[in-house]
Amino acid sequence: MSLLAEIKxxxxxxxxxxxxxxxxxxxxNIVQCILFYGLxxxxxxxxxxxxxxxxxxxxxxxxxFADWWSGSKLYLYxxxxxxxxxxxxxxxxxxxxxxxxxxxxxxxxxxxxxxxLGNCKAYVKKIISYFPTLGWGWKFAEYxxxxxxxxxxxxxxxxxxxxxxxxPYPVLLLFYAEGTRxxxxxxxxxxxxxxxxxMPALKHHxxxxxxxxxxxxxxxRKKFTAILDFNIAFHKNGPVEPSVANLMHGxxxxxxxxxxxxxxxxxxxxxxxxxxWLQEMYRFKDKxxxxxxxxxxxxTGSGLTPIEPILVQRxxxxxxxxxxxxxxxxxxIVYYLISLMLNGKFLYFFIGISILSLFYILVQRLIGTTKIxxxxxxxxxxxxxx
Numbered sequence: 001m002s003l004l005a006e007i008k009x010x011x012x013x014x015x016x017x018x019x020x021x022x023x024x025x026x027x028x029n030i031v032q033c034i035l036f037y038g039l040x041x042x043x044x045x046x047x048x049x050x051x052x053x054x055x056x057x058x059x060x061x062x063x064x065f066a067d068w069w070s071g072s073k074l075y076l077y078x079x080x081x082x083x084x085x086x087x088x089x090x091x092x093x094x095x096x097x098x099x100x101x102x103x104x105x106x107x108x109x110x111x112x113x114x115x116x117l118g119n120c121k122a123y124v125k126k127i128i129s130y131f132p133t134l135g136w137g138w139k140f141a142e143y144x145x146x147x148x149x150x151x152x153x154x155x156x157x158x159x160x161x162x163x164x165x166x167x168p169y170p171v172l173l174l175f176y177a178e179g180t181r182x183x184x185x186x187x188x189x190x191x192x193x194x195x196x197x198x199m200p201a202l203k204h205h206x207x208x209x210x211x212x213x214x215x216x217x218x219x220x221r222k223k224f225t226a227i228l229d230f231n232i233a234f235h236k237n238g239p240v241e242p243s244v245a246n247l248m249h250g251x252x253x254x255x256x257x258x259x260x261x262x263x264x265x266x267x268x269x270x271x272x273x274x275x276x277w278l279q280e281m282y283r284f285k286d287k288x289x290x291x292x293x294x295x296x297x298x299x300t301g302s303g304l305t306p307i308e309p310i311l312v313q314r315x316x317x318x319x320x321x322x323x324x325x326x327x328x329x330x331x332x333i334v335y336y337l338i339s340l341m342l343n344g345k346f347l348y349f350f351i352g353i354s355i356l357s358l359f360y361i362l363v364q365r366l367i368g369t370t371k372i373x374x375x376x377x378x379x380x381x382x383x384x385x386x
Contacts, residue, residue, distance in 0.1 A: 008069065010248030016249070016330055020060055023333070024325040025133025028054050032140035041210050045168050052169070053348060055141045056118035058134065060318040061325070063108040063117065066324070067314035071251040074109045077258040077298060086261055088116030091224040093216070094174045097205060100242045103232050104174075106255045111172065114214075114346075122174040123157075123212065136324035144173075146212075151236040154215050156306060161219040173224070177278060199279070204273035204289035207281045209277035217267065217274055224264055231258040231285055233292045256309070258288060258298045281285060297337075341367075 007013055016141070032054055040047040066072045086092075088111070097103065111117045126145040139145070144160040146153045153309040164171050180186060182205065190206040192197075199207065233256050234242045240251045241357045247253070262281075268274045284302075291301030337352050 012372045014325070015356065019333060020322075020326050020329045022133060023329040024061070025058060025137065027328075029133060029136040029140070030057050032137065036140050044166070048167060049169075051141060052118040055137055056317075057321055057325075058118055058137045059108060059120070060112065062105050062320045064318040064322045065247040066105050066139065066253075067103070067109050067112075068319050070250050071320060072106070072109070073253065074106055074255045074257060076110060076312050077256065077307045079260065079307065082259070082261045082335050082355050086121065086226065087228075087259075087331060088114035088170065088172070090170050090226060092172055092226050092228045092261075092308060093220060093224055094172055094230050094385070095248075096174050096176045096180075096230045097177055097289070098176045098180070098234060099204065100232065100234065102242050102247060104251070105244075105247065106232060106242075106253075106257070107174075107230065109314065110257060110312050112315050112318060114340070116170070116172055119170060120172045123176065127314065135169060150211055157212065158219050159217050165219070165223045173220075175213065177213055177282065178206040179209045179212075180206070182206060187302070195302045199338070200283060202282060202286045205282050205286050205295070208278055210278050213278050214271045214274045222265060226264055227262040227267065229258075229260050229262060229281065229285065229324070231298065232256070232287050233258075233289060233298075235296070236293060256292065257312075258307075274374040330361040364368055 020182050032051060035047050035054075039050070066074075078082070092353075096107075097236075100106075108117055110118075121141070121143050122138075122139060123144045123146055126147045127259055129139045129143075129145045142160065142224065144157060146156060157205055160334060186206055191201040194201040194207055221378055237253060240246050242253045242255070245359060287302045288298050288304070292298050295301050297306070298304065333352075333356070
């Protein structure tokens with residue numbers, strides 16, 4: 001192992017990143033909170049323009065590990081006109097696949113490249129809103145937090161989308177129609193659900209839940225001009241598993257992302273027809289994924305016209321942001337701990353060390369929750385797909 005690889009795998013280095021992430025996150029949360037209650041009631045648009053940079057500063061730290069720290073590569077397959085004319089330039093609903101630990105991080109590389117990382121919103125489980133740093137950051141950034149109770153979520157969806165429609169810049173709303181991350185156990189339940197209802201079973205996705213989609217559509221149609229179909233894939237026999245742990249250890253992955261644009265006007269107005277449209281879209285997504293895993297590309301088995309990939313270029317923003325927060329957070333902490341030790345205040349020194357160790361443990365637990373094997377049990381029964 002080279003010296004650089006040892007440094008990137010060092011627990012001490014990871015602890016430094018943990019300190020930087022949590023302290024910078026809390027600073028950002030405090031500023032967001034002050035602006036949310038102090039500025040937003042007075043000037044909502046100014047608040048949103050300012051917090052764009054705050055949420056970017058928070059999200060870009062995870063993207064840093066993909067593009068700069070690990071040197072991961074992202075190959076984008078997208079029609080040239082769509083890429084140059086539409087990506088990041090219009091209100092869009094993104095139909096995501098949720099099969100990997102790092103699908104959002106890798107997607108972040110592309111959104112950052114088109115200047116839209118700070119514009120992202122998503123449908124998120126409500127419990128995440130109680131987590132410091134990322135959860136609080138998303139809460140102040142007006143993400144759509146759902147309780148997984150349709151009667152309650154119906155009102156939340158309509159209210160929050162109307163807030164998004166009022167934004168002064170294009171918004172990318174990420175929608176995980178499967179409702180949960182893909183696992184073998186959940187896939188078995190999904191296949192059973194499909195068979196019981198005479199529906200085609202999917203090989204690489206779970207049967208999508210349609211109610212959230214059809215509930216969102218009437219409000220989305222006011223300003224959202226398109227749906228972007230997001231299909232990310234990794235070669236199954238690739239040298240590095242696509243995981244958060246590997247990115248933190250500096251082991252880069254090679255990701256492939258196929259995007260195609262669907263005009264919002266092509267989606268049926270009637271609820272039952274729109275629900276079937278979504279089911280058909282996921283059959284199409286499944287065909288694309290199957291082509292990739294069978295033939296090594298998105299096109300041979302799907303019948304789509306081949307598109308030459310482009311290598312998504314990393315930006316200086318994520319690197320400079322991480323350097324900035326490292327300088328702001330680490331030196332004061334180190335200086336304070338050394339001062340305590342030199343002044344004989346060993347009790348306070350050990351308290352400080354304990355707090356930093358807690359940061360490290362929390363980050364390790366956070367990484368653990370991203371593992372597919374640690375995913376929630378939501379969707380593991382066929383009836384849960386209703």
